[in-house]
Amino acid sequence: MVAQLETPALQSPCNQPYPVEGLVQVFTCSHRSFFTSVIAQALRIAGQGTPVLVVQFLKGGIGQGHKHPVKLGQNLDWIRCDLPRYIDTPQLDEAETHSLSELWQYTQKVVDEGKYSLVLLDELSLAINFGLIPQDEVLAFLEKRPCYVDIILTGPEMPQALLDVADQITEIRRSHRL
Template sequence: MVSQVEAPSLTSTQPLTHRIEGLVQVFTCPHRSFFTNVMAQALRIAGQGAPVLVVQFLKGGIAQGYDHPVQLGQNLDWVRCNLPRCIDTPLLDEEEADALKGLWLYTQEVVLSGKYDLVVLDELSLAINFGLLSETEVLAFLSQRPRHVDIILTGPEMPRSLLDVADQITELRRSHQP
């Protein structure tokens, strides 16, 4: 048996690297506060050298906003909504609604630019279920993202339409065993 491997030359029109198509992953749970597993995955990917963005739509209280990201290491940017509090209700004042819309627009812009390989959209399902973000816009965003970008969506009661486009769904539940 004889095999031959042909390596592309530097003058070849074929790309030297092949990017794998990104996945849409959903992590859902009937309750909030299960972010540890997702954050561990984001830190692991960033530690391997890939640029990662973590966006927390409903967490506030630290006057952060997208223009003041927390940088963990060289490859992980973490942004929260510029809100005076954490959101647990669909009732927002005008300033809070504007901050959330601004964060959503920023998120779309940087993801569509291809700057990140992994993007975590934390508590996205709650933002949709509260009527703060449009489910239709989120679906359009997912379909328009650069093909190499992995997206992780988190939150309880994930809308069926998002589950339908997901490549992987992880449902976390508490064990009832003593």
């Protein structure tokens, strides 16, 4: 048996009598890793029929780019930079800088269009800290996004300005048992 969810077209929920505003959530920790609980949340929400976008700014290696998103199920699009490697340094060549910039511009465009209700921006803090994406642009992006869009920001060393605008902050720490 095959089940298929039918997703209604998004209309701006901000015009409802009791609008539900989107949240800015931050998941941060001292080490660089992809947070299993965050992707599980994205998959669960997409499985319930909500359009979700996962953007990995510093991951590459699979020849993807925003023009070739991976579709996980009917409602989750997953995109990465079109790079042959993952970014672990602020020193990028011209092609890498262009690919990252193109991904950031695309992300802003599709969020402005209201295509997704949840957008997960993985390792955005590192992209900002490396000087690859301007923090002021991120703050402006968060401010002008459609009112119903939830944004999840992940990465180590999250800038204080982003923490200040977050509705929820989750700090993940390793627990060491003796």
